[in-house]
Amino acid sequence: MKSTHTDLGPVRLSCRNVWKVYGPHPDRFFTPVSTGTDDPAAKAAGIRAKGHIVANADVSFDVHEGEIFVIMGLSGSGKSTIVRCLSRLVEPTAGAILLDGEDLLKKSTAELIEIRRHKMGMVFQSFGLMPHLNVIDNIAFPLKLQGLGEDERRARAARVIELVGLTGRERNFPNELSGGQQQRVGIARSLAVEPDVWFLDEPFSALDPLIRKQMQDEFLRIQAKLRKSIVFITHDFQEALRIADRMAIMRDGAVVQIGRPIDLILNPADDYIRAFTQDVPWESILRAIDIMEPAAGSMEGLRRVAEDAPVASLLPDLGSAAGVIVEGLDGAVLGMATARGLAASLAPGCAVANPSGSASGK
């Protein structure tokens, strides 16, 4: 799991009470002025009872500047539908999508095309490359749509090719590349337009486990450089844990819980979330700061550990009642990590050791 020390930045993208209903007359369930409902689950059940499919039911979340917001859920839970609603590739039945405070649902088709071309990057599981174009032309293609000249297109394409590690493969065609390499092209192509918001719908799900892990690492390396505002879809909870700053878990079209991975692990909202979290190797996920308690008593002779030290590395020291001293990045004493604190953190329904998230990061 990632561990950084930044607070949430300003909101880039906001999804507010979004519904997507398929069927003979979806609009009849929503009046033009209906902005919300007290009981979305009951409303969704009512719509389903009338022979409609509720792909998204009252979905709300914010994506902050520079964060990786993961949407996780089983197949059919509505992930692809919601990420397509964000760019209006799918037209929401109700709700609002705000990009930098402007409602995308009020934009004309022409405005929308411009926004997609200049502000949004998209990566899909199926890569979606053009088979008759080589790597560099595939990557430069969206830049042509942006109206950039040949030289600028080549220069930008070369930059992102280097970024994703495809230097030397510029002239290859998609069928000459492995799955992992093809998805690197997909990633490079989406980044070439220098998008403000970046949508990735199960980008690594078609890849072998080892390659998937490699691509996750690459993705995190790229994000550390570019600090995009990202919506990343996955059905794989372990993948979500590895890359999420915050995550939403979906079921039956609705969001069940939103939080930092650590919040979900320590305080699952219900049995559905708990089912995902129970096999998580907590000793490598939890960090010293997550089990920390206020310092009390003598600290003499105790080991000092960094706040982001994995709990696994502390276990030998947690045998003694005193535990270890947890220090911040600046060396200041933040508190104590003890066996009692660890047990308290793992007890179901307990509070997270540092609920504000301000010091422990995300």
Ligand SMILES: Nc1ncnc2c1ncn2[C@@H]1O[C@H](COP(=O)(O)OP(=O)(O)O)[C@@H](O)[C@H]1O
């Ligand atoms: N064009 C469509 N027409 C009817 N039902 C759809 C359509 N697209 C998606 N759905 C349904 O909406 C639900 C959510 O689908 P989807 O968003 O693709 O889920 P996920 O990406 O989580 O697997 C599913 O029940 C799916 O069958």
Ligand SMILES: [Mg+2]
């Ligand atoms: Mg999907």
